[in-house]
Amino acid sequence: xxxxxxxxxxxxxxxxxxxxxxxxxxxxxxxxxxxxxxxxxxxxxxxxxxxxxxxxxxxxxxxxxxxxxxxxxxxxxxxxxxxxxxxxxxxxxxxxxxxxxxxxxxxxxxxxxxxxxxxxxxxxxxxxxxx
Amino acid sequence: xxxxxxxxxxxxxxxxxxxxxxxxxxxxxxxxxxxxxxxxxxxxxxxxxxxxxxxxxxxxxxxxxxxxxxxxxxxxxxxxxxxxxxxxxxxxxxxxxxxxxxxxxxxxxxxxxxxxxxxxxxxxxxxxxxxxxxxxxxxxxxxxxxxxxxxxxxxxxxxxxxxxxxxxxxxxxxxxxxxxxxxxxxxxxxxxxxxxxxxxxxxxxxxxxxxxxxxxxxxxxxxxxxxxxxxxxxxxxxxxxxxxxxxxxxxxxxxxxxxxxxxxxxxxxxxxxxxxxxxxxxxxxxxxxxxxxxxxxxxxxxxxxxxxxxxxxxxxxxxxxxxxxxxxxxxxxxxxxxxxxxxxxxxxxxxxxxxxxxxxxxxxxxxxxxxxxxxxxxxxxxxxxxxxxxxxxxxxxxxxxxxxxxx
Numbered sequence: 001x002x003x004x005x006x007x008x009x010x011x012x013x014x015x016x017x018x019x020x021x022x023x024x025x026x027x028x029x030x031x032x033x034x035x036x037x038x039x040x041x042x043x044x045x046x047x048x049x050x051x052x053x054x055x056x057x058x059x060x061x062x063x064x065x066x067x068x069x070x071x072x073x074x075x076x077x078x079x080x081x082x083x084x085x086x087x088x089x090x091x092x093x094x095x096x097x098x099x100x101x102x103x104x105x106x107x108x109x110x111x112x113x114x115x116x117x118x119x120x121x122x123x124x125x126x127x128x129x130x131x
Numbered sequence: 132x133x134x135x136x137x138x139x140x141x142x143x144x145x146x147x148x149x150x151x152x153x154x155x156x157x158x159x160x161x162x163x164x165x166x167x168x169x170x171x172x173x174x175x176x177x178x179x180x181x182x183x184x185x186x187x188x189x190x191x192x193x194x195x196x197x198x199x200x201x202x203x204x205x206x207x208x209x210x211x212x213x214x215x216x217x218x219x220x221x222x223x224x225x226x227x228x229x230x231x232x233x234x235x236x237x238x239x240x241x242x243x244x245x246x247x248x249x250x251x252x253x254x255x256x257x258x259x260x261x262x263x264x265x266x267x268x269x270x271x272x273x274x275x276x277x278x279x280x281x282x283x284x285x286x287x288x289x290x291x292x293x294x295x296x297x298x299x300x301x302x303x304x305x306x307x308x309x310x311x312x313x314x315x316x317x318x319x320x321x322x323x324x325x326x327x328x329x330x331x332x333x334x335x336x337x338x339x340x341x342x343x344x345x346x347x348x349x350x351x352x353x354x355x356x357x358x359x360x361x362x363x364x365x366x367x368x369x370x371x372x373x374x375x376x377x378x379x380x381x382x383x384x385x386x387x388x389x390x391x392x393x394x395x396x397x398x399x400x401x402x403x404x405x406x407x408x409x410x411x412x413x414x415x416x417x418x419x420x421x422x423x424x425x426x427x428x429x430x431x432x433x434x435x436x437x438x439x440x441x442x443x444x445x446x447x448x449x450x451x452x453x454x455x456x457x458x459x460x461x462x463x464x465x466x467x468x469x470x471x472x473x474x475x476x477x478x479x480x481x482x483x484x485x486x487x488x489x490x491x492x493x494x495x496x497x498x499x500x501x502x503x504x505x506x507x508x509x510x511x512x513x514x515x516x517x518x519x520x521x522x523x524x525x526x527x528x529x530x531x532x533x534x535x536x537x538x
Contacts, residue, residue: 006361011298012237013351013359014336017344 049092066096152177154285157325161212164203171245211337217243234269256496401430403511453515
């Protein structure tokens, strides 16, 4: 793709999302879809991110708030269970952390280079709510 | 949803704007997205009237500006519809950004430009400065010299533009007021004959094909932009001219009216010739005939296809002519006129010893009279007899005040 010449692509400033027909796309999971190399799903934009969210499933109540609010469809949820984060497309905006209702939060932002296991081991404790 | 057909007389009295509107109706355009501007308004107004009278099955989208008008056309064309609109002058200037989007996205849209001067000073009358402004925008450009040709070229433009080997938008130019508001007898095609000539619209990469989702108008940077533009230029240069000739031939078979990328009158043995566009071509033809009676072998070349510029055809037609005048109806802005430059480029690396001079005329609707052309042919003949240019290379015709000459 990157090295093809001017005569080797389809005309128009146009890119296809899928190889072949889309088919029953609504009930096909992203990982099972036949995305082309040109689809934004095939491209990693992880290097846009300065901070990353880390998910700690010990506190998650599967409320799906993060899934609803994520502007980049980067919260991976299956059968209404939070599984993790699509780190190829997450831009590190922090909205998932902001909307997480648990105490302590199940998602927290850390520097991009932080080690996930270390951060989970040192996860903050439950905060006492002031009465 | 059914719509009614019109029973047309074999000859109808239409002006250029109404002729273009009738062609849009007969082509069964799906979407006209438009903003009114003198002198083009009657084209899109005409389509709107046909729609309200149930004579077309389409959408008329009234938008807030010409920029939005062409943007609407681009969206409708990407969605998979047959699309057309009209504008002029300042409206075209506001559209300019989106014209490049349309051609780069390879969307077949038909734009009627009813040629009008660009302000300032504000002026609603004819010159070709709007046509010239967008000549590098990647659109195919046809030029109609009369209302009949505005009708015919609209039908021809759809068929060329929408061909899957072409997929480039096309402009049909006609002179503001001189053509757009001048009524003449138009030889019509029946609704069925016209539509069959244009053909059913065949979508390509349309957004309404939900089984094959596409993203239109993508971004490419230094890694891909050049290849896209190279492909577009290659198709414009290598595919479009042949397709235009093919469609011209099919139209002649249907209507008996023959079009050429470069129209010629009395050029077989011409020693002096005028190259021009728009309604001036008919005036020049008349004068050339009269010059023949005076013993001057005068000819006229009318440019039917402005883009892609018929470089080789112009070179072939003009190679043996002794003196040629390029008539540019646009303020040259610090250069020779466009026709002067293109003709000079066509002949430069050939054996032609043609004497080429450029004339700026008719700005803001100033008349080009027969007297002007008689004087012009006389001047060309003097150049031809002397074997050299007796004037400077660029002159102004019909402007008051001391004589202007440059270069």
